[in-house]
Every structure is written in structure tokens, then in C-alpha cells.
Amino acid sequence: MRIGLLLLLLFSFIVPHHVQAGQKVTIGLNLPLTGARQATGVSSKEGAELLREQINGAGGLKIGDSRYEVEFVYADNESNPQKAVAATLELITKHNVLGIVGPNASSNAIPAGNICESFKTPMISPTSTNPKTTEGRPFVFRACFLDPFQGDVMANFAIKEFKATKAAVLYDIASAYPKGLAEFFKTAFEAKQGPNSVVAFENFLSNEKDLTLHLDRIVASGADVLFLPQYAHEIPSIIEQAKARGWTKPILGGDAWESSDLMAKCGDQCKGLFFSSHFGAVGAKGKTLTFVEQYKAKYNQLPIGYAALGYDAASLMLTAIGKLDGLSPNLLETRAAIKERIAAIKGFEGVSGTLDMNASGDPAKSAVIIKINDKGEFESYKIENP
Missing domain, CATH: 3.40.50.2300 (Response regulator)
Structure with a gap:
């Protein structure tokens, strides 16, 4: 005041x-x-x-x-x-x-x-x-x-596209965007798949670089998909660590994935992944x-x-x-x-x-689901309306 x-x-x-x-x-x-x-x-x-x-x-x-x-x-x-x-x-x-x-x-x-x-x-x-x-x-x-809509879109996509019955989420609790989107995804997913169907809801702090303990719990949880509502410059390191800990299942993201930083640093590891966005240049x-x-x-x-x-x-x-x-x-x-x-x-x-x-x-x-294609391009895959 x-x-x-x-x-x-x-x-x-x-x-x-x-x-x-x-x-x-x-x-x-x-x-x-x-x-x-x-x-x-x-x-x-x-x-x-x-x-x-x-x-x-x-x-x-x-x-x-x-x-x-x-x-x-x-x-x-x-x-x-x-x-x-x-x-x-x-x-x-x-x-x-x-x-x-x-x-x-x-x-x-x-x-x-x-x-x-x-x-x-x-x-x-x-x-x-x-x-x-x-x-x-x-x-x-x-x-x-807004994030409530985006969280719902990605929860629906995980269920329909990958037949996911259990999901994991890894997010930065100290940042407003990932924290909010993580919570909205969890709410939407559990509304559809039942209480506690988000079997791992792991948070970390912005300066926490080694995510081994969080990722080990996620791998052991039996989740069908992993949702990462982080910013693009953070994603390459997280995905590299996740794969090193044995994660082989789908990884999904939010609109903050969309940056030239992503493919410059992530390369082949990010090809084939999906995230929500506002726009798709390929196929426009x-x-x-x-x-x-x-x-x-x-x-x-x-x-x-x-x-x-x-x-x-x-x-x-x-x-x-x-x-x-x-x-x-x-x-x-x-x-x-x-x-x-x-x-x-x-x-x-x-x-x-x-x-x-x-x-x-x-x-x-509307929201656009983006697929990172084999060329590393952000390709429009699906449109979801409010």
C-alpha cells in the first residue's frame, strides 16, 4: 500500500x-x-x-x-x-x-x-x-x-496423442511463468485422468543446475510423458540430463520453448518434440x-x-x-x-x-501445437481453439 x-x-x-x-x-x-x-x-x-x-x-x-x-x-x-x-x-x-x-x-x-x-x-x-x-x-x-488454457491444451494433447495416463512435471518454482503453467497443467491432467495421475511434480530453484535427483524420481515414477514449462535457454541442459538418467518417453513444453536459442543449443535431441505456441511459420x-x-x-x-x-x-x-x-x-x-x-x-x-x-x-x-521436425524447424502440427 x-x-x-x-x-x-x-x-x-x-x-x-x-x-x-x-x-x-x-x-x-x-x-x-x-x-x-x-x-x-x-x-x-x-x-x-x-x-x-x-x-x-x-x-x-x-x-x-x-x-x-x-x-x-x-x-x-x-x-x-x-x-x-x-x-x-x-x-x-x-x-x-x-x-x-x-x-x-x-x-x-x-x-x-x-x-x-x-x-x-x-x-x-x-x-x-x-x-x-x-x-x-x-x-x-x-x-x-493464458496459461490456464495452455495448460489444458497440453494436458489434452498428452492424453490424446500419447495415450498418457500418468504424467510428470519438472519446473522452476521461483519463476512465475513455469510455476503457474506447471500448476495449470497438473490441474487439467488430473481433472481428466484422476487424482494423483501426475505421479511426479518436481520443482527446482533457478540456480539449480544439477537436476539428477529430480529426474531420477521422474524416471522411477512410471510417467508416460514429461512436461517441461521452462524457457528455451534452459531446455537443452534439462533434456540432456533427462536422457542421461534414462528418460526415453515423450517430452512436451510450453510457449516459452519457442526461441532460436533452443535448436542452436539442443540440436537433434529436441527433434520430434512438441510444445504449445501462438504461431507456426512452417505451413503458414x-x-x-x-x-x-x-x-x-x-x-x-x-x-x-x-x-x-x-x-x-x-x-x-x-x-x-x-x-x-x-x-x-x-x-x-x-x-x-x-x-x-x-x-x-x-x-x-x-x-x-x-x-x-x-x-x-x-x-x-487459439493455440498452435508445434512439432520440431527433422530439419529442426518449428512446424504447425495442430490448432486448439478456446
């Missing part, structure tokens, strides 16, 4: 009440551009930059009767919660942004969302799937599905295929989900701004109006799929 009061006092003194002069629309992007999850942040930045160049190349963003150049200001949060908060404050109070895209990881998006809510600044996370990111925060939105059609082709032409590589959701989150923010009659000279009023426009977006055709937004900030959206 004391922190909240301090934020409100700070807010009343340092937030300017007028939009900066000039024909620019300035959006902040709060992403991990260095650090352990750099690859995900760079991908989101590349997706957003592709959109910005397209809009500016077409004459700018139309708001009312005027057109505005779109400007992005980047803040590197290094995927650190404290730095994500500092980046949020800097974007709001120093750069006077109309809204913020990011952070990606839930452990960063949850505290950053608290700041955005206190400062009444709209925020759209491209990939934060933890429910706490948006709970009780009308100014905070996401461009992705329609607007998604167009995005894939444009992205590949610009960056000489296929986009991953973080790129598509970076594009879509920025597009949602700019779509909402484009629905304004004009930019009010009062910055607080403009931010509030943008928030209302985001919440009202329906039938948004993004490159990662169609979504309907709502006041809760949580869109209704």
Missing part, C-alpha cells in the same frame, strides 16, 4: 499533462534486448520494427484527419523484474509514451503492469501468459492466450504467410512466435490509437482513451491469429 501511495504522489508531480508537439506517435517497447532471454526480445523487436516501417512507409498512422509518424522508444529490461520496473518508469515519465508494448516474460510483465496501472498508461504484453499480469488492471492487456497461410515472407525478406530467417506477437501487440496498440478522433493535448486523457479503444477491439486479424479483446485484457485466442 505504501508503495502504491508513493507511486501516486510521484505520478501527480512528474507526469506531464500534454502530448509532445509534432506529428509523431511515440510508443515504448520494454523488452529483454540483452541477457539470458535476449533472443526473445530481439525477435519481438524485429516484428514490431517491421510493422513500424510498413506504417511509416504508407504515410504514417492516420488519426482523425491527420497522419503521424510512428516512433518506437526501446528500453532494455534484461529480463530482470527490477529493471523491467525501472524501464517502465523511464518510458512513462521521461519519454512520455502513449502506451507500452512489453514486457514479454510474466516475471517482468507482472511488476511492470503494476506500474502502468498506477500511472494509467496502457500496456500490451506480447507473450505474458500468467493471469496475474492483467488481474485487476484495466490498463494492462496481452496479445496472447493467408495473412500469416505474408508476414512470414516479409519477415524473412527483411531478416533472412523465419519468424518465431515472439516476432509475430511483437508485431501483433504493437499493431493492437496502434490500431487503438488510430481509432481516436485526434490526439488530446492532455496526455492522461489520451492514454485513457487508448485503453478504452484497446478493450473494444473485436475481430482483430493479427499475424498470429484472430482475437477479440475485452475489458479484462485477456483475448480469446
Whole structure:
């Protein structure tokens, strides 16, 4: 409570009440551009930059009767919660942004969302799937599905695809994303296969590198599948250790597996595995295929989900701004109006799929099951609807 009061006092003194002069629309992007999850942040930045160049190349963003150049200001949060908060404050109070895209990881998006809510600044996370990111925060939105849905999707997939009657889960208890997704998977699996059908529910701490004891218990449990709701840079080591301890059965993951880090470090060990995602570049059609082709032409590589959701989150923010009659000279009023426009977006055709937004900030959206094929590509295998 004391922190909240301090934020409100700070807010009343340092937030300017007028939009900066000039024909620019300035959006902040709060992403991990260095650090352990750099690859995900760079991908989101590349997706957003592709959109910005397209809009500016077409004459700018139309708001009312005027057109505005779109400007992005980047803040590197290094995927650190404290730095994500500092980046949020800097974007709001120093750069006077109309809204913020990011952070990606839930452990960063949850505290950053608290700041955005206190400062009444709209925020759209491209990939934060933890429910706490948006709970009780009308100014905070996401461009992705939520972990309860993702956990249910992967539990269903384990049962239908592999006839699994028993499952094991290994997760980092100190990180919001894997902890939440692990719990949602367990709840969904046991709702279908009965109490205690998750026969091993093993947790570790972020700095724990040797997982031998956990994996030995998992191998001995008789589980049919292993669910690893960890980030991509952590997966290669875990899989290598799991196989060394005798695990030979299917391994499944969540959307945080999707990163160029995964195959660069995992190689053949990850081929044939499955994870849930928001987007599949291989086998794409329609607007998604167009995005894939444009992205590949610009960056000489296929986009991953973080790129598509970076594009879509920025597009949602700019779509909402484009629905304004004009930019009010009062910055607080403009931010509030943008928030209302985001919440009202329906039938948004993004490159990662169609979504309907709502006041809760949580869109209704499909999930894609990705198979890592023999070429090491992330191939769309199956689509699951809400």
C-alpha cells in the first residue's frame, strides 16, 4: 500500500499533462534486448520494427484527419523484474509514451503492469501468459492466450496423442511463468485422468543446475510423458540430463520453448518434440504467410512466435490509437482513451491469429501445437481453439 501511495504522489508531480508537439506517435517497447532471454526480445523487436516501417512507409498512422509518424522508444529490461520496473518508469515519465508494448516474460510483465496501472498508461504484453499480469488492471492487456488454457491444451494433447495416463512435471518454482503453467497443467491432467495421475511434480530453484535427483524420481515414477514449462535457454541442459538418467518417453513444453536459442543449443535431441505456441511459420497461410515472407525478406530467417506477437501487440496498440478522433493535448486523457479503444477491439486479424479483446485484457485466442521436425524447424502440427 505504501508503495502504491508513493507511486501516486510521484505520478501527480512528474507526469506531464500534454502530448509532445509534432506529428509523431511515440510508443515504448520494454523488452529483454540483452541477457539470458535476449533472443526473445530481439525477435519481438524485429516484428514490431517491421510493422513500424510498413506504417511509416504508407504515410504514417492516420488519426482523425491527420497522419503521424510512428516512433518506437526501446528500453532494455534484461529480463530482470527490477529493471523491467525501472524501464517502465523511464518510458512513462521521461519519454512520455502513449502506451507500452512489453514486457514479454510474466516475471517482468507482472511488476511492470503494476506500474502502468498506477500511472494509467496502457500496456500490451506480447507473450505474458500468467493471469496475474492483467488481474485487476484495466490498463494492462496481452496479445496472447493464458496459461490456464495452455495448460489444458497440453494436458489434452498428452492424453490424446500419447495415450498418457500418468504424467510428470519438472519446473522452476521461483519463476512465475513455469510455476503457474506447471500448476495449470497438473490441474487439467488430473481433472481428466484422476487424482494423483501426475505421479511426479518436481520443482527446482533457478540456480539449480544439477537436476539428477529430480529426474531420477521422474524416471522411477512410471510417467508416460514429461512436461517441461521452462524457457528455451534452459531446455537443452534439462533434456540432456533427462536422457542421461534414462528418460526415453515423450517430452512436451510450453510457449516459452519457442526461441532460436533452443535448436542452436539442443540440436537433434529436441527433434520430434512438441510444445504449445501462438504461431507456426512452417505451413503458414493467408495473412500469416505474408508476414512470414516479409519477415524473412527483411531478416533472412523465419519468424518465431515472439516476432509475430511483437508485431501483433504493437499493431493492437496502434490500431487503438488510430481509432481516436485526434490526439488530446492532455496526455492522461489520451492514454485513457487508448485503453478504452484497446478493450473494444473485436475481430482483430493479427499475424498470429484472430482475437477479440475485452475489458479484462485477456483475448480469446487459439493455440498452435508445434512439432520440431527433422530439419529442426518449428512446424504447425495442430490448432486448439478456446
